[in-house]
Amino acid sequence: MNNKMHATALRSDIDKALDILHAGGLILYPTDTIWGIGCDATNAEAVDKVYQLKGRAQSKSLIVLLDSENKLQSYVSEVPEVAYQLIEYTERPLTIVYSGAKNLAPNLLADDGSIGIRIVNHPFCTPLLQRFRKPIVSTSANISGQPAPRNFSEIAQEITNGVNYIAQYGQDDHTEGRPSIVMKLEAGGKFTFLRK
DSSP: HHHHHHHHHHHHHHHHHHHHHTTTOOOOEEESOEEEEEEEOOHHHHHHHHHHHHHHTTTTTTTTEEEEEEGGGGSSSSHHHHHHHHHOOOOSEEEESSSSOOSSSSGGGGGGEEEEEEOOOOOOHHHHHHHSSSSEEEEESSOOTTTOOOGGGGOOHHHHSSSSSETTTTTTOOOOOOOOOOEEEESSSSEEEOOO
């Protein structure tokens, strides 16, 4: 596929995903780690659909994606300065759990009011987030308790049947994705690794 045709196909793919996100539906999409189930992170009803599809307890919070660290302050009460350095210097995708989440669907947050946020750099996710202008939920595309799919071909039919749109981009990429590093960052800048 030549570049111009590729760009048109990608734009059309993103347009369709955006329509679903705006309508409160669920998308299945590639991220900088593994394939994810996504929805508007500010829409509690959409978030509820994600929990139902995964069969996941609401006590287990989900993470959200943003396209730029400049947007963190819109969703976290106080962003510790060290967060920006961690994001800038990390080699692998990094999800940071911040306390004091705000402007997000309440059913996304952990019991202590924290939220995991990852800044993505990805050919599909980044333009999708830029155009949506809100954070998007990302949770592994599997039924809760089952192994996370390492690429599109491993996603269970229950999941593909349960979403409103499946991104075309990345379906034929068989590289094995890896989940992100997860760390919890306290307001004072102290951090602990939850997943390396």
